[in-house]
Amino acid sequence: MEIRPTSDPCGLSDEVLAALRLNLVPGVGPRMRQELLARFGSARAVLAAAPSRLREVPGVGQKLCSAIAAASADHGLPAEIEHCRQHGVSLVVEGQPAYPRLLREIPDPPGVLFVRGTIEPQDSLAIAVVGTRHATAYGVRQAERLAGSLARAGVTIVSGLARGIDAAAHRAALEAGGRTLAVLPGSVTEVYPAEHRDLAVHIAQHGAVLSENPSDSRPRRGTFPRRNRLITGLSVGVVIVEASLRSGALISANHAMEQGREVFAVPGRVDSRASRGCHRLLRDGAKLVETVDDILDELGPLVENVPRNRGGPLLRHPAELRLNEQEQQVLAAVGEEPTTIDQVVVRSGLPVHRVLSTISVLEMRRLVTRLSGNTVVRS
Secondary structure, eight states: OOBBOOOOOGOOOHHHHHHHEEEEETOOOOHHHHHHHHHHHHHHHHHHHHHHHHHSSSOHHHHHHHHHHHHHHHHTTHHHHHHHTTTTOOEEETTTTTOOOHHHHHOOOSEEEEEEEOOGGGGGGGEEOOOOSOHHHHHHHHHHHHHHHHHHHOOOEEOOTTTTTHHHHHHHHTTTTOOOOOOSSOOTTTTTTTGGGGHHHHHHHHHHESSSOOOOOOOTHHHHHHHHHHHTTOSSSSEOSSOTTTHHHHHHHHHHHHOOOOOEEOOOOOOOOGGGHHHHHHHHHHHEESSHHHHHHHHHHTTTTTTTTTEEEEEEEGGGGGOOOHHHHHHSSSSSSOOOOHHHHHTOOOOOHHHHHHHHHHHEEEESEEEEEEEEEOO
């Protein structure tokens, strides 16, 4: 479940409070946090450790040791919790069921996520779509085309809310009626860039805006690469649409490779600076993307044998995550062998006109193929 902050920190468990306190200690970044947890086992144990034992951890000097020792008496925590409550920010702590499964797998997961909106189980099938802030018209079109098609297929779109490719991907996912997650380099209550505040509100209504940074954080040079590892960490793969040779999107590609995620790249014009990073990735083994099918084909093995709900039917395609009850009934009535419309009507128990309209929807989502006017088959 999500941890909903209240004005009374005692309403949260000791372990959650300890995770929050450790998260607020200056100098304890993701890597250091992992080192401390590996040595002491829990955030509570880290905060209770004697200074002499803390200094045994590589990288912990006197200054950091003092900051950790003082964390338990820090009176800033109630103010942080109250700030989150007032701004509708949920706290999702590592180890809680609501913490994203994919994010647990990366080498340096954040201890706490600050979330506006909700992270849903279906978001475990997510693709990051990222690229340059200085996008060309071509790049924007490709980002919109791919993100929109993926969203219609039931895939959550993850990006960084930046100008250019990121914003185009978020907007396309929303226009397609899909879900999207925006990962910020600073606080979720101080949207960066400021011109995307309205977009952030829309995203929070149809997904989530999230960060590992508390309310007083502002974007700094070092927070952008750290943000990028979360974008790829939340995703099964990353699509680079446009990127120069010095683009931050290439940092995302490196994070994805280190995390064992799929890396896709969209080719561009050979004389375009905005595509040189993508072309380098393709030379280095990234998967070339021309259509959304190039991505969905790679997702196939990741989707097989994933239950839609606990105890529910198995998924064979990401689009099945977005089916309503009637669409599920009709799809279940279509066999692996050619199936007549009459058979689908009998098996589903639905009227003919509903079956026909639903089959049209399933065709659009590439879940069934019409072989003739009266016969369909699972795709």
